[in-house]
Structures are given as C-alpha cells and as structure tokens.
Amino acid sequence: MQQYILSKKNVITVISGLLIALGFFSHFVLENVGLSEWSLIIASVFGIMPIAIQAFQAMKVKVISIDVLVSIAAIGALFIQNYEESAIVTFLFLFGHYLEHRTLNQTRSAIKELTEMAPESALKQMDNGEFEEVEVDDVDEGDILLVKTGAKVPVDGTVLTGEGHINEASITGEAVPVNKLADAEVFAGTILENGTIQIRADRVGEDTTFGKIVELVEEAQDSKSEAERFIDRFSKYYTPAVLVLAIVVWAFSQNIELAITILVLGCPGALVIGVPVSNVAGIGNGARNGVLLKGSEVIQDFSNVDTIVFDKTGTLTVGNPTVAATELYEKDSAETLGYLASVERESDHPLAKAVLNQIGETNFYPVEETEVVKGGGIVSSVAGHRVAVGNVALMEKENVTLSKKVQKDVKRFEQQGNSLVLTAVDGELKVLMGIRDQVRPGVKANLQELKDLGVKNLVVLSGDNQGTVDVVAGELGLTEAHGHMLPEDKSAYIGKLQQRGQIVAFVGDGVNDSPSLALADIGIAMGSGTDVAIETSDVVLMNSNFSNLPHALGIVKATANNMKQNIAISIGVVLVLLTSVFFSEWMNMSIGMLVHEGSILVVIFNAMRLMKYKLKGRKE
C-alpha cells in the first residue's frame, strides 16, 4: 500500500492541484464556502499521504527528514482548520519534487550518456564451439568472444584471429579508427567499424579501462569537498533543530500558526542540493569534452592554481624541426633549390630532412664531390657548380660576402630562434632558411587563454638543451624555462615552487612523470586514458588536444563560482524567510514553501548553465 501510494506520487500531485483549483473556484466564483472547504480538505489529505509515508519511513531509521517537518506542519494546519495552507503547502512540496527530479536528470545527462556507452551483451563461445549472445556480466576472464562489424567490444582483451578497424574514441578521444590485427589489445566500449575479430577476455566489467573511467566519473560526481561535508553535518543537526525551535515557539506563544510556519520556512532545501548539483553539472560538462575531473576537491584546488608546469617542450611543440622562414636572393631560384635538395639528399642531418621536406618536388642533379666541414656544413660540386650549404661560419670560410640585407635577415632569423641554413652557389649567397621545431598550432592562443583565466606562471621543465627551451619559451611567452632536467629534478623543482607558496598544476603524459604528477597540487595527465594516468593524476585530458587544458581550467573555475553562488542563494533565502516571519505581516506557510521550492529550482537552473559552458571567445 505504501509503495503503491509513493509510486503514484505524480498522479496525486495532479489530483491535489485540481482540487485546489476547484476549491478556489467554488470559493470566489460560486461563493460556495462548503464545497470550497471540502475540496481543500481532500486535497490536503491526498497531499499529506505520500509525504507522511516518507516521514514515517525516515523516523523508522532515526532520521528527522524534511518530510517530517512538512508532514507535521500540514497536519497542524488541518488541525487549526487552515485548509488552504495545508493544501497549498503539500501541493507545492510535491510539485517542487517533481520539477527537481526532472531538472536533476538533465544535470546528470552527461554521465548517463557515458554509462549508456557501456557494452551490454557479448557473443561468447560455448562448450560446443558455437557463439551465443550472453549478457556482458556473464563474461569471465579467459572467455573467447566474437565481435562483428558495428558491434561494441564488450571487454578488454586480446585479438586472437581476424582483423578490423576499431574506433577507440571512448577511451582515447581519438576518432580515427585504429587497425587491429592478431595479438593487438582491444578495449571495452570501443566500436568495431569493419571486419570481424575473435578476442580473449583479459579484463571484464569494472576492471576494464572503460569501466574504470565510468567509475571514476561516478565517484567524482559524488565526492565531497570539505565545505560539502560541513554542510552535510550541519543539515543533519539543522533539521531536528528547526523542529525543536518550532516546539519551543509553540510552548511559549501557544501560537500553532507561527510554530508550523517556522517548520516550513526552516526546511533546508536549496542548501543541501546547491553544491552537489553544481558539481555534477561541471564534471558532466568536462566528461563530455574529454576532461575527467576527479571530484569536487579537485575542482576547488584546480580553480586556485596560479602556476602551470609543462613536462617537456614536446607538449608545446610539434616535435620535428621544419623550415619556418625562407629568404631567396635571386629572381628564379628553381635551379638553386634543385642543387640544395641534391646536396641535402646525401645527408642524414635532421636539418637536411627539414630542408628536403620544404623544397618538395624538384629536379635532382648528380652530386660529384662532397666535403663535410665539421661544425659548418657541406661543400659539394653539383653540375659543375660549387655549392656550399651550412651556417654563417661556413660562408665566411668560403669567402661568400653577406650583403647588409642578408646580415639583417640573419639577425632576425636568429632572434626568432631559428637554426640557419645558408646556400651559396659559386661563392654567391642564394638562399637563407630558418629552421626550428614549430610550436603546435593554437598553443599560443591557448596559453593566452590560461593567462586570461588568472594563471600567473607558465613554466616548462624539459630534458632538451637550454637553447631550444629558451626559444620555445620566448616565442610562447612562458615565464620560466629550464632545460637539462631529469624526472627527479622536475619533482624537486615543483617542491621548490610550492615552498614559495605557489599552487602548482603539472601537465605530464602520466607514464614517466608519476612523482611530479603526485607531488603537484593538481596532476594533469594528457593524451592517454591509460590506467596509470587515471590512477596517479587528478585530471585526465582524454586526448592530446592542447585546447582541452584551458577548457578544463575554465570549467573548474566556473563550477567553483557556481557553487559559491548556490550557497549564497540558499543561505540568503533562509535568512530572509526567517527574519520576515518575525518582522512582517505577509509571510505565511504557502509563501514560504513557494519561495523554498523556487530557490531549489533556481540553484538547479544556475547549475545547468555549467552544462553549456564554453570558454569565452570560442566557437562551437
């Protein structure tokens, strides 16, 4: 019976609402007070039933819940024959619940999308050798499974036979399908786009990488910060305290009306829900954008970060040198470039590769003699011409005159952090190229976004030589750059920054930087959804897209602010209500309940804004 009533809560809400409407209609239009009163009484009884049942269940496990307060208040109102109040208060309470339920589901939609990506069934090889469809829970480690085109890989496993392309976006964030042959690892939740494979199950259920990601996000959404734990403790005593206050007021004033009004006004509505709802919306936004945040503690710490440390120049640069700038000192340079390419083709120097890539298609000439000048470059004889390719020192040695313009270009290229490759044909300078390891496209703008979000120090700690590091730092406007660093040097340096009182986030790949990831206030693993990264870091960026980093910082800042707003709204509402009950004429139970339910919806809607959060100035 109890279950039946609770399951029909929505129907009861509608009936109670209709009866209240009938009550007011008969009172003011039909002017039939008797009918009006009876409608409101029946509405109250309908409304009180589910609330009282919930209150009773709570009392059984020794909890004074909000339902207890509302039930007593509504029954009290019936008792003093204030049928209007009892009907409206219970209706608003139920209707508010319905709206909360609806809106809360929306804030949770991101995580729901994630869990719905989990595989549900698998084709398992039975004892007779045939494959049969079973629930994914019935798959054990070591089982042989068949995966067909278009199906989800049900578990983490190893390919035994067959071949196919798998979309691993759910694990790596990378949408380009990966070719999988025998012995390749496959992951639960990824999709076989073509081909058919048989796999052996290695890890199942919550032990799979996908399972761990889901569990991480779920736990993160419900993890509590110090502030939330405080609110929890507070509300545990707050609700009974309101009950006691109401009894005391009644005992002294003998005013039942005032006492039950306090019960309703004191309901801790928005306060308890405000922070978790921001949390879930913020973490949900992150999950949808490839940013896994491990809980609300992380949100607080990350939002206060003022120093971000990058683990290597490779995070910021493309990683292979390319020609960044070229100056030609003749009208038609096709022939010269042909000579240059022919010479560089003989060399295995990294700069030579960059030059060849830059020139691309060209006429190659036979190279007759080649002399490598140590610390300078190459001098060759090509098609009867003496071709010198190398740095400024080589040009001087070859007695090549550098005009004023060339000297200026050389200086400019050097300042931009280029390594120089000059080409002279028969003692005359023809081409100047500047080569460098290029910064990843967009990184500069992303770093600016980080600064705009309030990060003061951007630091790179790299194993590269100091020169390369300085150039990258200069180009990107980093505040500090240190080369020749071993992993232990990096973690030591992070410790030093922290001693100076800075709040440090460390961005690493999660594989060989675990000490730094662990030591930093916030460890950010970038570019892999691997087990290690998930376990050691606070934030996981699912793919190596650098632009996720500013988004991550932006969403945690927005979430932290959102929580503060929600706390302010809910405390403000309770204060206003409680003061007005003592100092104003117009306050009554119905208005109090309306404001309460309203404030709950306000904090939920406020949190919902986080779901659509985007960094300022970014396009869809």
Added chain:
Amino acid sequence: MEKAILQLETLSCPSCMQKIEGAVKSVNGVDKDSIKVLFNSSKVKVDFDSAVTSIEEIQKAIENVGYPVLKAKVKAA
C-alpha cells in the same frame, strides 16, 4: 568481507541519502564506515560480512524505506 553495489531508482532529494544510509546501517553485519550513498549516480556501495547478512537483506532494508532497487551486485572486496 564482500562489497555490495546496488543501483537504485534516480534519487532526487539529498535528504534521501540520510534515510538510505540509516536503513543500511541498521542491517547487522555491514561495515558501517564503508557505506557510500552516491547521490548523482543513485548507487549504494557497502562492504558486508557474508557470514552474517546477505545482499538480499541490504536490498530489503533499502526498499523498506521506499527506494526500489533496480540491480544488485556482489563483488569480492
């Protein structure tokens, strides 16, 4: 000790969590400190001693305070 993971119908009021926690606590043989009621994912996780109680007992306790259990799973803790 074994770990019970129970998926409930969507929870919508934080005060429900207190009720559910109270209900699970009242079951003999559960590790009271391990009770975790996950509000947003509507799950309950708790360690229990399988010699004293069972997952059915825990499920019954939760359903008695008015929250239907959709799925219950036991894992070795």
